[in-house]
Amino acid sequence: MPEAVVVEASQLANLLAALQARKYRVIGPTVRDGAIIYDDLTTVSDLPVGWTDEQEAGEYRLRRRDDGAYFGYAVGPYAWKRFLHPSPFTLWRARRTPDGVIVELTDAEPSRFAFLGVRPCDLAAIGILDRVLRDGPYVDPSYRDRRDHVFIVTVQCANFSPSTCFCVSMGTGPRAENGFDLALTELLDPGSHRFLVEIGSERGAEILRELAHRPASASDWETATRLVHKTAARMGRQLEVRGLPEALLANLEHHRWDHVAARCLTCGNCTMVCPTCFCFSVEDRSDLTGSVIERVRTADVCFTTAFTYTAGKSLRQSARSRYRQWLTHKLATWVTQFGTFGCVGCGRCITWCPVGIDITEEAAAISGLTRKDERP
Amino acid sequence: MPRQRHRPKLAVWKFASCDGCQLTLLDCEDELLLMSELFEIAYFLEASSAVVRGPYDLSLVEGSITTPEEVERIHAIRRQSRILVAMGACATAGGIQAVRNFADVEDMKRVVYASPEYVRTLEHSLPASAYVPVDFELPGCPPSKAQVLEFLTAFLQGRRPSIPTHSVCIDCKRQGVVCVMVAEGIPCLGPVTRTGCDALCPRYRRGCYGCFGPMESPNTESLSAWFLVRSGLAPQQLVPLYRSFNAAAPAFVEASQRSADPIGVQQATESPWTQAVNERESANGEP
Ligand code: SF4
Ligand code: SF4
Ligand code: SF4
Ligand code: SF4
Ligand code: SF4
Numbered sequence: 111m112p113e114a115v116v117v118e119a120s121q122l123a124n125l126l127a128a129l130q131a132r133k134y135r136v137i138g139p140t141v142r143d144g145a146i147i148y149d150d151l152t153t154v155s156d157l158p159v160g161w162t163d164e165q166e167a168g169e170y171r172l173r174r175r176d177d178g179a180y181f182g183y184a185v186g187p188y189a190w191k192r193f194l195h196p197s198p199f200t201l202w203r204a205r206r207t208p209d210g211v212i213v214e215l216t217d218a219e220p221s222r223f224a225f226l227g228v229r230p231c232d233l234a235a236i237g238i239l240d241r242v243l244r245d246g247p248y249v250d251p252s253y254r255d256r257r258d259h260v261f262i263v264t265v266q267c268a269n270f271s272p273s274t275c276f277c278v279s280m281g282t283g284p285r286a287e288n289g290f291d292l293a294l295t296e297l298l299d300p301g302s303h304r305f306l307v308e309i310g311s312e313r314g315a316e317i318l319r320e321l322a323h324r325p326a327s328a329s330d331w332e333t334a335t336r337l338v339h340k341t342a343a344r345m346g347r348q349l350e351v352r353g354l355p356e357a358l359l360a361n362l363e364h365h366r367w368d369h370v371a372a373r374c375l376t377c378g379n380c381t382m383v384c385p386t387c388f389c390f391s392v393e394d395r396s397d398l399t400g401s402v403i404e405r406v407r408t409a410d411v412c413f414t415t416a417f418t419y420t421a422g423k424s425l426r427q428s429a430r431s432r433y434r435q436w437l438t439h440k441l442a443t444w445v446t447q448f449g450t451f452g453c454v455g456c457g458r459c460i461t462w463c464p465v466g467i468d469i470t471e472e473a474a475a476i477s478g479l480t481r482k483d484e485r486p
Numbered sequence: 487m488p489r490q491r492h493r494p495k496l497a498v499w500k501f502a503s504c505d506g507c508q509l510t511l512l513d514c515e516d517e518l519l520l521m522s523e524l525f526e527i528a529y530f531l532e533a534s535s536a537v538v539r540g541p542y543d544l545s546l547v548e549g550s551i552t553t554p555e556e557v558e559r560i561h562a563i564r565r566q567s568r569i570l571v572a573m574g575a576c577a578t579a580g581g582i583q584a585v586r587n588f589a590d591v592e593d594m595k596r597v598v599y600a601s602p603e604y605v606r607t608l609e610h611s612l613p614a615s616a617y618v619p620v621d622f623e624l625p626g627c628p629p630s631k632a633q634v635l636e637f638l639t640a641f642l643q644g645r646r647p648s649i650p651t652h653s654v655c656i657d658c659k660r661q662g663v664v665c666v667m668v669a670e671g672i673p674c675l676g677p678v679t680r681t682g683c684d685a686l687c688p689r690y691r692r693g694c695y696g697c698f699g700p701m702e703s704p705n706t707e708s709l710s711a712w713f714l715v716r717s718g719l720a721p722q723q724l725v726p727l728y729r730s731f732n733a734a735a736p737a738f739v740e741a742s743q744r745s746a747d748p749i750g751v752q753q754a755t756e757s758p759w760t761q762a763v764n765e766r767e768s769a770n771g772e773p
Contacts, residue, residue, distance in 0.1 A: 143664040143691060168716065170669045187664060197660055375705045377677035378652065382659035393648055398520050398639050409660055414652040415702050429703060464655070464667050464677050465712045 168466025189385030235385030273346035274457030350481035501549025540566030580734025706741035
């Protein structure tokens, strides 16, 4: 077990203040427009205290809960890539002046973020983005400059029903072992609202010194472990991943692709909400006279025809070929390309698909593999 | 400034329409003066009564073709225009007035006009492309100022305009909107509608009305079935959903006819995936 302490729930304000004092732009969960999303936090009262969500394929509902839980919900529509890999994003701007063309860099001072409330699946997703955009042979400087500074406060998954989640199958949750600066588990006992805080870095330890805390007892650990086990036991979805890439690639002509293509709207919501989808397109925009030009990067998805527009034609015309690209990239070819799955089991694509297409259901039908997780 | 060259002659034409598209042009306030320097505005009655004879380098056409005279006029304009662009939902998809395409126009005339015998009209309200070749279409009711400017800029610079044809959803997500359909159960045409509005309606917590017409690969059959099974809409409520500003767009015509036709509705509710949704729900113990 990593080093851990216990803080009272009231210390959350001090945590926020300590991050703000270090000039972090703190992003965390907050209620907006009928969902719990990640946005700028100014005070603890911005957190979704007493709120939870109910999720099913194609359906999300914000609900009240009768305890004062700060983190009693599953993930919402927007992942952290929104801040680490923003879209649209101006890469540079050029101006025509009497003295020639002047090129300005537009990303001179990227924000220093502190992320409060990063779920284990999302932490794993950041790790996947790191491999793709920072640690591989092709480095994306705008990603690196944001990512290198980010302070991560993970919240282990407890006190909610993970109905579209399948992190247990993907091995990414509901508990994170490392990769964070601090990790909180919210303990909601009658008369005692506190957090078990695991320390993941020296930066984390330093912040923690500013909060009133006491050492974690065996019983604090026991409660935290029980809560996370309960989340794992209630996991709403599962996916057999052993042999999955091979089984999918061996079934590229399976009739189920036609079945799902008949339902799929090629709307792109699944990829837009996916915490690991990183695709973008780059476009030059100019004013009417062509004296100011901007090069802009926008999030792109493999569900558009423009995505494969090459030499006068889109290569993936049918919904079938586009859905197949998405599913096989997430669960098969990503492995060959980057050494991990491109899916962490967060369930966002299931919840936010307007017609409720479920990646676990499709993958199982196409691969012929099924799984029953042991219930702890 | 770029090197001086011949100023292209621009003409803006009106057919059966509300003038909203021309207003979008006039609404380009910051760029308007510049536009009048970069183009020779040869015909634009909404902005100026001065008229320069053709031929024209660029004709922007607003409005749908609804009368025999308009058919002749659109042909004449085509003959005089190097590039002809249909602008707005009427010129690209028949407009709201195309609801008459689904009824008997003689009946309608009698209901609306005191002396219907004076009204000379065609049976259908159709887009410009139904009569003449159209070089480019700028959809939308009204079209987006940004797309209109992008088109004009690309025209001046001799490059392809960058005007996407994908769903509204992608821009809805880029804007950080919480999906109204998933989070509130509000029926939304965004998944089958072409982008251009920056997801205006969902940003104000309303479902998309389909102002920009069908997107590049609209699966209205699947979305309609979801509306019936999950959003609790009745088939007759789907018909006006698709028969609005872009009533004559082929994909929306087909969608509205499918919902108007009892066999189409039955097929939708019996389709394999609708059954899959129902089965999953009963498995989850939901209604
Ligand atoms: S594929 Fe779906 S479940 Fe997997 S990480 Fe992406 S959004 Fe989450
Ligand atoms: S699934 Fe599609 S959008 Fe996502 S990373 Fe792969 S190609 Fe890109
Ligand atoms: S997928 Fe797992 S880690 Fe992610 S929110 Fe659900 S339970 Fe938590
Ligand atoms: S799977 Fe769902 S969210 Fe993804 S493109 Fe198809 S309909 Fe849209
Ligand atoms: S609100 Fe409408 S446009 Fe936006 S994502 Fe949802 S279905 Fe698409």
